Amino acid sequence: AQRVTQPEKLLSVFKGAPVELKCNYSYSGSPELFWYVQYSRQRLQLLLRHISRESIKGFTADLNKGETSFHLKKPFAQEEDSAMYYCALSGGAGANSKLTFGKGITLSVRP
Amino acid sequence: GAGVSQSPSNKVTEKGKDVELRCDPISGHTALYWYRQSLGQGLEFLIYFQGNSAPDKSGLPSDRFSAERTGGSVSTLTIQRTQQEDSAVYLCASSFIGNTEAFFGQGTRLTVV
Numbered sequence: 001a002q003r004v005t006q007p008e009k010l011l012s013v014f015k016g017a018p019v020e021l022k023c024n025y026s027y028s029g030s031p032e033l034f035w036y037v038q039y040s041r042q043r044l045q046l047l048l049r050h051i052s053r054e055s056i057k058g059f060t061a062d063l064n065k066g067e068t069s070f071h072l073k074k075p076f077a078q079e080e081d082s083a084m085y086y087c088a089l090s091g092g093a094g095a096n097s098k099l100t101f102g103k104g105i106t107l108s109v110r111p
Numbered sequence: 112g113a114g115v116s117q118s119p120s121n122k123v124t125e126k127g128k129d130v131e132l133r134c135d136p137i138s139g140h141t142a143l144y145w146y147r148q149s150l151g152q153g154l155e156f157l158i159y160f161q162g163n164s165a166p167d168k169s170g171l172p173s174d175r176f177s178a179e180r181t182g183g184s185v186s187t188l189t190i191q192r193t194q195q196e197d198s199a200v201y202l203c204a205s206s207f208i209g210n211t212e213a214f215f216g217q218g219t220r221l222t223v224v
Contacts, residue, residue, distance in 0.1 A: 097142070
């Protein structure tokens with residue numbers, strides 16, 4: 001079974017502080033991991049995925065298969081980063097390909 | 112082209128009534144999802160359609176919930192005999208195949224009074 005755990009519901013930091021949003025997963029095969037973001041009054045949208053290995057809006061995430069983690073990091077938070085963040089997993093093709101989401105975390109960046 | 116479109120945007124219904132929520136996915140997307148989003152519960156998976164395969168209904172919370180996808184395009188989520196605990200935002204998403212970027216609709220906010 002696919003499972004995504006985001007252990008924290010809320011993270012509040014000051015502008016310029018580092019951010020780490022935690023995500024752990026459970027999957028027996030080789031998963032694909034994603035981070036989705038929902039800004040206030042906007043649609044849920046993809047932020048980044050592990051296979052692209054790119055930095056989006058200063059955010060990066062590294063897949064650690066040993067620790068089954070995919071934590072999202074940003075060295076210097078900005079106020080516009082305030083949003084709801086969801087970690088998601090897909091098992092790949094076929095029947096396992098559905099996206100399973102964690103419960104999400106609210107990031108609040110204070111001025 | 113247009114993104115994922117959901118209708119209605121808001122729906123207020125009386126307890127016990129049936130409701131239908133509609134999702135128009137992005138053209139050409141073979142995968143379609145329904146999720147429910149409520150405070151404290153995050154994104155709860157409901158159902159997943161992938162091409163011509165049998166849908167994954169493992170997330171439907173009760174037999175009052177059903178969904179269909181006609182012609183591989185538009186999908187309808189039906190909730191029969193609505194209860195107050197059904198109040199939530201219902202999100203639809205589509206993607207080319209299951210393991211690629213999913214594009215979300217704006218959601219339908221359902222309120223059962």
